[in-house]
Amino acid sequence: MSASSTLKATWAGEVCRGLATLKIRDVVYVPDNPLSHVLHALGVDHPDIRTTIATREEEAFGIAAGLYLGGIRPAVMLQSSGLGNSINALASLDVAFEIPVLMLITMRGGDGEWNPTQQPMGRAVRPILDALGIPHVTIESDGGAESLVRHAGEQAFATHRPGACLLARKLWSPKAVS
């Protein structure tokens, strides 16, 4: 991933338009390299959306739950590895209390992944979300990214449950096939 591709990722602009359409005003995140595309697009096109870095993903879900209780629609951005750090927060706070949050998860693992330690958690993301009853969609191309984000968010906030958009590696990595 080069610096220039970081600055001009079409999918990231689409994702951010989806967030803005949903009237999401706060994004809490733990950094991941591809998320820099989204953060750049937020900074340029949506300066009214506040971003907050958490030290750990489950903390991000706690902050997001507090934002929602206070009347703000939040999103949480994290790498797939961080979903493992967040499971009890999602289960016992978001799902149990019916507190919605839109999750944007940058995926690791799969074919073309160079780091073998990312494979097990990458494989586990969808089964974990299914086990928690959290709907998820996968964004694999620039086209339609905005509407996928919008639909996932509308469903989450209408049903008072978390919803996840999985961002496929091939959005930013030409070698990835998943």
Next chain:
Amino acid sequence: MMMTRLEATRRLIALLTDQPVVASLGHPAYDLFEAGDRPENFYTWGSMGLASSIGLGLAMAQPERRVVVLDGDGSLLMNLGSLATIATAAPPNLVVIVWDNELYGTTGGQPTATATGADLARAAQALGIPEVVTVREAKTFDKAVRRALADPGPWVIVAKVGESGVATKPPLDSPMIKRRFMAAIGSPE
């Protein structure tokens, strides 16, 4: 003389008006319910460690309200990074009260690290929290709470307390707790 956590919680309730209170699961939540159930109370029941994070989000969403968190020493030790995030976001309206009884009261009284010298107030200071105070008795507790409810924070009040052994528990209907809480603090859903 050292207060029990229930005595301190009763003193806190007496000093509050309509401020929202987020209580960590287990005994801090039981004592809050016993001391005074009110719609502005959010009893977490799960997600150990996240009370201060929930309080941070709430304080960011409603900067005009003073937000009070009731955490435990064991719970805060599970999420110390939260103090760094709170210091960075620096919401002046957030008050984190840490009930430090030096043990895991809800799970049978196993010792926490504060029993062997870990100092959560010094940790809060080191992580950048601007207003930190440790209190050990009723008079200084009341004084610290009064200041924290009036002066800009974020605040961390480490209150050294004894166990209270409360048996009553708040309602288990978590969606109801959420709806009641949001309605009380004027949040749309």
